[in-house]
Amino acid sequence: MLDWRLPRMRHGMIHVWRRNLLVWRKLLVPSLLLNFGEPFLYLLGLGLGLGRFVGELGGLPYLTFLASGLIASSSMNTATFEGLFSVYTRMVPQQTYEGMLATPLEVDDIVAGEMLWCATKGLFSSSAILLVSFLLGAISHWQALLCIPLSFLTGLCFAGPAIMVASFSRSYDFFNYYVTLVLTPMFIFCGVFYPVTTLPDFAQSLVQLLPLSHAIAVIRPLATGQEPTQVIAHLSVLLAFALVSFYWATVLVRRRLVQ
Amino acid sequence: MNNFIIKAENLKKSFNGEFVVKGVDLQVPFGGCFGLLGPNGAGKTTTLRMILGQSPLSEGNLEVLGMDVPTHASHIRRDIGVVPQLDNLDPDFTVMENLKVYAGFFNLRGGGLQERIGELLKFVELTEKANVRINQLSGGMKRRLSIARALVNNPRLLVLDEPTTGLDPQVRHMIWGRLRELKQSGTTLLLTTHFMEEAERLCDDIVIMDHGVILSKGHPKQLIKQHVEPEVVEIHGEMDALPGILTEHDIHRVEIVGETIYYFTNAPDEIIRRVENKPDVHYLHRPANLEDVFLRLTGRELREI
Numbered sequence: 001m002l003d004w005r006l007p008r009m010r011h012g013m014i015h016v017w018r019r020n021l022l023v024w025r026k027l028l029v030p031s032l033l034l035n036f037g038e039p040f041l042y043l044l045g046l047g048l049g050l051g052r053f054v055g056e057l058g059g060l061p062y063l064t065f066l067a068s069g070l071i072a073s074s075s076m077n078t079a080t081f082e083g084l085f086s087v088y089t090r091m092v093p094q095q096t097y098e099g100m101l102a103t104p105l106e107v108d109d110i111v112a113g114e115m116l117w118c119a120t121k122g123l124f125s126s127s128a129i130l131l132v133s134f135l136l137g138a139i140s141h142w143q144a145l146l147c148i149p150l151s152f153l154t155g156l157c158f159a160g161p162a163i164m165v166a167s168f169s170r171s172y173d174f175f176n177y178y179v180t181l182v183l184t185p186m187f188i189f190c191g192v193f194y195p196v197t198t199l200p201d202f203a204q205s206l207v208q209l210l211p212l213s214h215a216i217a218v219i220r221p222l223a224t225g226q227e228p229t230q231v232i233a234h235l236s237v238l239l240a241f242a243l244v245s246f247y248w249a250t251v252l253v254r255r256r257l258v259q
Numbered sequence: 260m261n262n263f264i265i266k267a268e269n270l271k272k273s274f275n276g277e278f279v280v281k282g283v284d285l286q287v288p289f290g291g292c293f294g295l296l297g298p299n300g301a302g303k304t305t306t307l308r309m310i311l312g313q314s315p316l317s318e319g320n321l322e323v324l325g326m327d328v329p330t331h332a333s334h335i336r337r338d339i340g341v342v343p344q345l346d347n348l349d350p351d352f353t354v355m356e357n358l359k360v361y362a363g364f365f366n367l368r369g370g371g372l373q374e375r376i377g378e379l380l381k382f383v384e385l386t387e388k389a390n391v392r393i394n395q396l397s398g399g400m401k402r403r404l405s406i407a408r409a410l411v412n413n414p415r416l417l418v419l420d421e422p423t424t425g426l427d428p429q430v431r432h433m434i435w436g437r438l439r440e441l442k443q444s445g446t447t448l449l450l451t452t453h454f455m456e457e458a459e460r461l462c463d464d465i466v467i468m469d470h471g472v473i474l475s476k477g478h479p480k481q482l483i484k485q486h487v488e489p490e491v492v493e494i495h496g497e498m499d500a501l502p503g504i505l506t507e508h509d510i511h512r513v514e515i516v517g518e519t520i521y522y523f524t525n526a527p528d529e530i531i532r533r534v535e536n537k538p539d540v541h542y543l544h545r546p547a548n549l550e551d552v553f554l555r556l557t558g559r560e561l562r563e564i
Binding site for chain 2: 012015018019022023026027094095096098099100101102103104105106257258259
């Protein structure tokens, strides 16, 4: 039996978010290494290495093209992995939620708090890339700072589906399906590494259904000093993914935790 | 006025059409220790989860602290502490941080909190471990920390789900002592256990449940009086030696389990005389206890759950 009521937004979600922030702070050094080390390698290895052969793409030096795509995709990846692995860890082996549910906190607080936290981590990693790109000279426009709130929205949009998957998973191995069938295709095909316009027509329309394409469509121009087009449409898609998946995640986690 | 901290009427719970709690009535008075006893699969933990609002009722009425569950569950949990069956402490935090973060879930912070945490650490004798990580604690320390954590909001009702399972006697006795202190200070304890000695030592009232129904309720001593004869003689020995002991028309109640004969009786002397001088036979004469009641009511077959 599913509880279909709309999620209730209560102050409790801040407690859940804060608990995760405190844990993150304790593990700050390895977290930052991941946040900064990975994009640094990507940008150096692919951006400069491959960039030498590619030259310019869409009127941008390849390093800049890649950096602006990675700002979007890293929020996706970070929020997704937090929503899959960390949420599952807190839900099943660690029983953190069981402990929380013995306090005034409720399932709805947990899901909302985790959504916020996944998006926050997405924001951290996107900001790290932004900073690295700036230091490498790939990105230099002030309006690139607008990518930071957008990376938060992007994070929300991928946190929901990840928490949904975690909520009906029986083990960590199950996540391979989602990562291989959903996440990696988006990473490869949604325009991080090359413009989607190079894809065949049918593939282009398919890719338009995926949220990462819309995140990149706004983030890339903002990061590179261009003017984004159809902003409202792109943002609406991201917001819709975030809201619908938040609702579903709440319904599914309720089923898992409150029986 | 309502004199009960928990009042449940006809509590039922089904999973996929199968009832695991089948009409439980509970009246837990304020103060004292109330025990919920039963073998694995009896429905104890499900009943607790319903009381905490973590599991919606399939049927029945439930009031905790005078408020309806699950309607006011979140609010009611402000005044409840829970010691879970499996420790769910936060492994990324130290002992102190665990208590602080958990207090935050109750919106507790600021000046009084530090002092409260200090008292709690002293209460469970973990003051020296304040800055130690959870994975460096022994099982007994973790359980003590779980108890401290459950007390961080100064609860009126403390719920303990098998609190001493898997602990060594030293820790067990220490925990029993602390629970008695809490009881004296006016906290109501609700305890599940399948450890009869624990129930007998701590509980003022118990219910024994199995297969989702309550089989009996009352004070431990009263239950013993009601369900079994006051004394027990257990006889162990080689199978061949035992037949000589049993007589055809035994006036005592006899139970044979494997190679052991249990006599439940008012007159143990007569039985002891039969076995005293037999070299292959060992016997144990003891007063009847809650475990005898428990086994009488719930049977001896194994529960594999």
